[in-house]
Amino acid sequence: MTAYNKLSVEELRALREELLKGFEEVKGKGLNLNMARGKPSPAQLDLTLDMLNVVNPETVMKGEDGMDFRNYGIMDGIKEARELVAEMMGVSYENVIVFGNASLPVMYDTISRSMTHGVCGSTPWCKLDKVKWLCPAPGYDRHFAITEHFGIEMITIPMKADGPDMDLVEELVSKDASIKGIWCVPKYSNPLGTSYSDEVVKRMANLKPAAEDFRIFWDNAYAVHHLYDDDRDELLEILSECEKAGNPDMVYEFCSTSKISFAGAGIAAMISSKKNLDFARKSITIQTIGYDKLNQLRHVLYFKNAAGIEAHMKKHAASLRPKFEAVLESFDKELEGLEIGTWTKPKGGYFISFNTLEGCAKAVVEKCKEAGMVLTGAGATFPYHKDPQDSNIRIAPSFPSPEEMKTATEVFILCVKLVSVEKLLENK
């Protein structure tokens, strides 16, 4: 196919007419599509339905020590759930605290606690003139929303093919003591779908931050969320890398079963050094008399161990894979060679990331909306919703049905073409 930028003005005009005709047709259909939501489909949620049966009136709801899971107590989560998470994440259960139904509140609380109580003895961040944060982008909008909510100044770090730009991260972190953290989605990242290389993980673990209370927020949300059995990204285990590097307390890792069991009724965990967890416990024992241990038990009895989770994740993959592949095949077929966009081809996670020509993302999202399709807002994947290139769009294939996904991809491609042609004509 000929690249659009090689077309003459006349050719572009003719193409625009044709595309506009197609666009008006699509508009006439009154579609109601959504590729914005990074959440599991009803079919995926059906996969875990039997979990609802495993804790019933006949179930033994006691720990080895006789503690009643129905009652108050067991602040760290039940040992069986800590062991399940530990095996899944390749760490020791002593480094795990299991919380409530999602990891986002755990991350929020960790930052909130640092604001009011500091980090392991440091000055509470709310008492400092300035707190800054590194935000590899495109990244997860809800991460950026947390740091923004607390008035933390966010610094955008470009993402490369194998993770954040570590030259920049190392330089900034080592010279500026007001930088207190960095958001990372190290595996099948949101929205790029790429994973950090061994080198990036090692460089991350070996950071020499100017701030003693600098922490890596390692949101390993898609740790076991592979699309393929035989072609997977492998991620170095960060806790042990930090230990080896002499930085045992530099990382908080977060994970959950939100996209393993139920998005609204999973279990979440924080994984960190004893020192960090002990400091967190000082607040947690004031904040709660224990999280929901019956739901923790549900997960333990249903999945049993990491192998059980692994087997379960293959069912999710079977549901997600065709949708990812349908999008990517259409992109290949319809957009390859046109030089009006690039996209990622993830082996796991929940997103495909699409980059339009510079200055086109907002217009594409707007056009799609006109055609009856909601996309994640352009810019959402950057701090303060500001994409400097106005080019990144996050595509979430998980929620729609395969049929909806097919139509949605067609609409998306049409809008990308139309907006690109208009942009090129503008610049001629």
Added chain:
Amino acid sequence: MTAYNKLSVEELRALREELLKGFEEVKGKGLNLNMARGKPSPAQLDLTLDMLNVVNPETVMKGEDGMDFRNYGIMDGIKEARELVAEMMGVSYENVIVFGNASLPVMYDTISRSMTHGVCGSTPWCKLDKVKWLCPAPGYDRHFAITEHFGIEMITIPMKADGPDMDLVEELVSKDASIKGIWCVPKYSNPLGTSYSDEVVKRMANLKPAAEDFRIFWDNAYAVHHLYDDDRDELLEILSECEKAGNPDMVYEFCSTSKISFAGAGIAAMISSKKNLDFARKSITIQTIGYDKLNQLRHVLYFKNAAGIEAHMKKHAASLRPKFEAVLESFDKELEGLEIGTWTKPKGGYFISFNTLEGCAKAVVEKCKEAGMVLTGAGATFPYHKDPQDSNIRIAPSFPSPEEMKTATEVFILCVKLVSVEKLLENK
């Protein structure tokens, strides 16, 4: 019976010998008792076992609007759960947000949010030189632990028979703008078991605080926790009283099903004005993508409505009542007229409050421990664990079995007598 203070030194010495003999006998038994834990007994938790069956793979897990309760979303909690709580608490569901498994984190988060973000536009409390709090005492130790954790200066307010000393509350609140809140357990209060009179509730609602961001933290933890069908305390509904008084935004009410369903796996709620809830939502939508809606649904399907909760609470009462009565009957029989202690006779809630002679509470707790029985630490019911009279002891009859409760009460009475005699001899 003769009051101990009327006995001669010789009589007291003889009595001490006799009590010491009894005490040594008890010690020899190697008891392992606990009257410290304000948590439901296993028999009470058994009452709700069938709730574990009501959400199963066949259950419709969707709202009227088609939202899937298994997935992300519905930040306010499912409407059905908000309605259940609203009916139970006598408010409108629009004033209710349903959260996760317990109300303590909701209270903690509300104070934490005020520290970092202020209250409806006020200066964040962490930016103020001084934040103070009114603490009616004896009160709930975990309340005081939260305010202490955030470095808030606690001022003890004496409790009267019908609630806090309102003369003092009114005076302090109206003249000191650094006073930002007050802890209240208005019904069957922890640990007194008494309820606020209509006059106290009205005076509370009519406060004229110097601080615009002053809030009443109304922890209505025992709202439906009656011991008797025909002899109950009634509490005025605070939200509408505040509205009537022209203070619609002055109160946050909290409640949960921790002592209705499962202590570790209930649902919790905050009840407040639209303005307060909207301000809270600004943080909550950053903090979470929704609480566990399947557990909310469990509660809705199991209890159905306020009448369902009412019927269920009668089963709890049947389990708790004999234990409360056994303690109180023993006190009446063994201690009446001795003038070495006073105690409350609650019609609901989880606690009996005992006041020893001045300066004896710590010694009684210590003696009980020596005899193999754990009591709530003396002073725990006061800010900073400092009981100015050293006389208040919280007794929690709920957890032990009736047999254990009988033995525990005997041990307690013996220790009170022994410590009192020693105190009287000291003073002779």
